[in-house]
Structures are given as structure tokens and as C-alpha cells.
Amino acid sequence: MEHLQWRILPALILLASFAAYLYVKAPPKVSRNDCSLLLHYHYWIKSKRIVTPDGVISGAVEVKGKFITSVVTENDWQGTSKGEEVIDYGEAVVMPGFIDVHAHLDDPGRADWEGFPSGTKAAAAGGITTLIDMPLNSDPSTTSTENLELKIKAAEKNIYVDVGFWGGLVPDNAFNSSALEALLDAGVLGLKSFMCPSGINDFPMTNANHIKEGLSVLAKYRRPLLVHAEIQLDSESHSDQNTEDARSYSTYLKTRPPAWEEAAIRELLTVTKDTRIGGSAEGAHLHIVHLSDASSSLDLIKEAKVNGDSLSVETCTHYLAFTAEEIQDGDTRFKCAPPIRDAPNREKLWEALMDGHIDMLSSDHSPTVPELKLLGEGNFLRAWGGISGLQFVLPVTWSYGKKYGVTLEQLALWWSERPAKIAGQKLKGAIASGKFADIVVWDPSAEFDLTNEYPVYIKHPSISAYMGKRLTGKVFATFVGGNLVYKEEKHAPAACGVQILAKR
Numbered sequence: 001m002e003h004l005q006w007r008i009l010p011a012l013i014l015l016a017s018f019a020a021y022l023y024v025k026a027p028p029k030v031s032r033n034d035c036s037l038l039l040h041y042h043y044w045i046k047s048k049r050i051v052t053p054d055g056v057i058s059g060a061v062e063v064k065g066k067f068i069t070s071v072v073t074e075n076d077w078q079g080t081s082k083g084e085e086v087i088d089y090g091e092a093v094v095m096p097g098f099i100d101v102h103a104h105l106d107d108p109g110r111a112d113w114e115g116f117p118s119g120t121k122a123a124a125a126g127g128i129t130t131l132i133d134m135p136l137n138s139d140p141s142t143t144s145t146e147n148l149e150l151k152i153k154a155a156e157k158n159i160y161v162d163v164g165f166w167g168g169l170v171p172d173n174a175f176n177s178s179a180l181e182a183l184l185d186a187g188v189l190g191l192k193s194f195m196c197p198s199g200i201n202d203f204p205m206t207n208a209n210h211i212k213e214g215l216s217v218l219a220k221y222r223r224p225l226l227v228h229a230e231i232q233l234d235s236e237s238h239s240d241q242n243t244e245d246a247r248s249y250s251t252y253l254k255t256r257p258p259a260w261e262e263a264a265i266r267e268l269l270t271v272t273k274d275t276r277i278g279g280s281a282e283g284a285h286l287h288i289v290h291l292s293d294a295s296s297s298l299d300l301i302k303e304a305k306v307n308g309d310s311l312s313v314e315t316c317t318h319y320l321a322f323t324a325e326e327i328q329d330g331d332t333r334f335k336c337a338p339p340i341r342d343a344p345n346r347e348k349l350w351e352a353l354m355d356g357h358i359d360m361l362s363s364d365h366s367p368t369v370p371e372l373k374l375l376g377e378g379n380f381l382r383a384w385g386g387i388s389g390l391q392f393v394l395p396v397t398w399s400y401g402k403k404y405g406v407t408l409e410q411l412a413l414w415w416s417e418r419p420a421k422i423a424g425q426k427l428k429g430a431i432a433s434g435k436f437a438d439i440v441v442w443d444p445s446a447e448f449d450l451t452n453e454y455p456v457y458i459k460h461p462s463i464s465a466y467m468g469k470r471l472t473g474k475v476f477a478t479f480v481g482g483n484l485v486y487k488e489e490k491h492a493p494a495a496c497g498v499q500i501l502a503k504r
């Protein structure tokens, strides 16, 4: 017996060192543990306020692996069997994760502006479980299959939430249907174009002819075209830009009047007619991004919808939160296009949102490096246009919406259900059995100051227009595909977000 032990022991030591050698040489693949701050495969999320498509219920959500497998009311809840974890969030709100269909993460090429890791960490901390990355501000822009490949490589193992991609519709590919089809076959969820200069060299603007072509290809794929709807008109203020005070916000505001949005939308509606049932582009859909003008532009949109055009519109949190009147001289954090307009316009935007004329919300998170925001100089005409606020959309919508009586169901509609639909994500956007377990848990009464002490994950907090604000609505926890990716100021160690590529 003793002899046998002496023979086995050295063999065991040899085996163990060989295993250790293999482990060092090729560490095991990222385990589920690194993807999630909760180790359980099968668990229940309990709360008194779960936002479901059938209303807010008190009950429990069952999660198995990536999916929600049941949603039950408190009365129907049978408890759990052995080994299943129950996380009881009490009075906290449990709702579908936010889906931001309009974010510029600028990766690859301009990751110093944001990048996939910081952008998606900010998303997770803000309750956004899916974001769709815009095709521009990365270098190169996502206008070809080769460029999409570069995006996919840049995002690999670098995303903390799920990320899909819009492709770019530019003059170069608009009349080349095989190039557009290749891009759509490669998985972009739809296309995006600009009707005015985008500020990015490899993303030139399109006109109605390009857009018409784009729509006819998109019709076959049943995917949307998103459009930045502003057309440059020769406004009188445009010509005397130099003589006016470039540090004053009103100087900038005058350079992009509502008439620019109106002109673009009027032109768009000449082609969206084709998207009606029986039209030549039936199956295509046009989505107007970041509407700022709540007057004539919105009236045109309402009319086209009534006429049966397949059309939708989003506005962004900054148009709902801020007014031109409050923007201080030189504070270029607030510069974006189209611009933030006056207080009566903001009021009308809220009305339109509450009345259902604006379909959804987005962040239009479009950061840059602080140097290009020209914060010191404060020149509104030369500073980069774009608001940074990806992480704050939930508390901002909630805080500023309080006055209008915004409900939890409306939040879910504007930030989850409708965005999921536009992005073609049938398994996202709701807390229901069979959907992905993409969930945000938050406290609707917790107030906080967005100071420098607050954990902000976007790359350049100093350029965010929201810094310094007092907000209500604090995110506790964010689940993406069943993984607890964020909990109380802590992210899961590994970036296990999934890249969403459309399949035909």
C-alpha cells in the first residue's frame, strides 16, 4: 500500500504541473462568471413594479440562461425549487432594458472620442441594454462591407451591452444596389443618411434621388432608412456669421432655423409616398432622427402618417430637457444639430410625445474630444456639434417628464418597445416570456446630483451638457441576455455584449 502511494504521488504531481502549464499557455475562454455579476443560470427577479406589455404588475420574472421564461403575478407565484436564486428588488422598477437606436461610438478610428468599451459601459450603467451604432464618426464610416468588417472587429470582446450597426447611405453607394445589398446582407440593421453636410469627410450628404434609391433596396429587406433631416437654406443670418458674436447661443441658433428641418422633411415626403401599401417601395420605412422643430416639421410628419406613409420620428432627451434661453454664452456643450430651440418649442415637443405624434426617443450621443468642443474659446460656430449624454437618458426622461405625468409604460414604449421594432429586434423590447432577459432595475424616487463625484463612464464627462444637473431615477442593476452586467457602480469584468447582425 505504502509503495503504491509513492508511485502515484509523483505521477499526480507531474499531471498537475502539466495541467497548470496548459492553463498558463492557453487560459480557458471567458467563463459565464466573468460576463455576469450573478452566477446563477436560473433565477427569479421579484418586484412590486414590473413593467410588462399588460401593465405594471407586482410579481416575478423567471430567467433561464439568456431568456425570460415566465412572468407571473405575485398571486400566481409558486415560489422556487431548490437551487434557484431569487433577487427581491422590493419597490424598485423592473422594466425592459432601454434600446438606444441613435448613438455614435466612433470606433474604430476615433476611439479617443468615445469607443466601444467606454460607450457600452456608460450604456450599461444607464440601463441601456442595446444600442445601435451610427455609421459615422468612426473612421472609416460604415458605408461598405469592408468597413463593416472593421467595425465588427473593433467591437469584438469590447462591448458590455448588445450592439447593432446602421450602415451609411452615401452618394457613392446609393446608385449601386449590389453594394447596398452586400452591406445589408452583411448584417446592418438598416441605413442612415444626411441631407446636409455631416461634418465627416467620408460621409457626404444625400439628396432625395439617393434616398429614393436607398428606399427601393431597403423595401426588399424590410429595414428602415434613418435620415438626418435638415437642408441648408441661405438664411440671412448665415451670411453675417462673422460679424455676430460667435459665443452667443442665439447666433448659432439663427444659423439653423426650423425652416431647415421643414424643407428637408417636405422633400422626404415626396419619396415616402412610395412606402404606402401598393407603392413602389412598400416594405421600406423612413425614420426621421432627432426632430427638434415641433411646429411645421411635425405637422408635415403627422399629415404623411395619416396618408399612410411608413414613417416614424424620434426626438432626443436634450430637446426635452433644455431650452435655448438657458444656454449660457460660450457653453458649447449644448451645441448640436438641429439645435435646441426655445422654451415654447420644448413644450410642444413634450405635447407631441405625450399625444403619440413622436414615436420614440434616442440619445444621439455624439461626443468628441474636449479640445474640439472649444470649451475655453466658446465659439459656437466652430465647436463640434453633438451632445454627450448616453448614460443619463433614463433619469433625464423621467426627471423632465414628471411635470407632464410620464408613466412607466410610456417610458417602456418610447425607449424599448418602439426602438426594438425599428431595429427589427423581435426578441427585445419587452418583459415577456420568450424575450431576451434584457432588464433594467431602477429607483424612480432616488435623486442625485450629476457632479464630478458621480460615477460617469462616458469617455469625456466634461463635455456632457447634463453635468451639474440634479436628476431623479437611479439605475441599480442592468441585465443583458440574463447576465447581470452592472450593479451599483460595478460592471461585470468581461465585455460579453453580443453583436447584432441582421439576417435575411
Ligand SMILES: NC(=O)NC(NC(N)=O)C(=O)[O-]
Pocket: 104, 136, 137, 198, 199, 200, 228, 290, 335, 336, 337, 338, 364, 366, 385, 386, 387
Ligand atoms: N456627425 C455627427 O455625429 N452629427 C451628429 N451631430 C449632432 N446631432 O449635432 C448628428 O447626429 O447629426
Ligand SMILES: [Zn+2]
Pocket: 228, 289, 290, 337
Ligand atoms: Zn444627425
Ligand SMILES: [Zn+2]
Pocket: 102, 104, 134, 364, 365, 366
Ligand atoms: Zn447623430
